[in-house]
Amino acid sequence: MTDTVDPLILDLLEWLGTGSRPYPEVMEAWRTSCPRLTVWEDANDRGLVERRYVPGVGQLVSVSPSGADHLRSHRHPASGPAAGAGSGANR
DSSP states (O other), X not given: OXXXXXXXXXXXXXXXXXXXXXXXXXXXXXXXXXXXOOHHHHHHHTTOXXXXXXXXXXXXXXXXXXXXXXXXXXXXXXXXXXXXXXXSTTO
């Protein structure tokens, strides 16, 4: 995994979330012609996303079970002021 692409793959998986998005929407947002930023291609090659065809809807893209595991193991909870909201003095 490369230092530049790995965080972007995690961003892609988070962007997809737990639902499905139409393939054209995903391509518009994540396809690139830059040979050094192969986020979509690398996520596919690693089996982190999956596509399926739904009659009457078209192709949908979602996070694969492997992608969900990857996201859980590599993404840490947000830190900073918003992450601590609701804790502290109000307890």
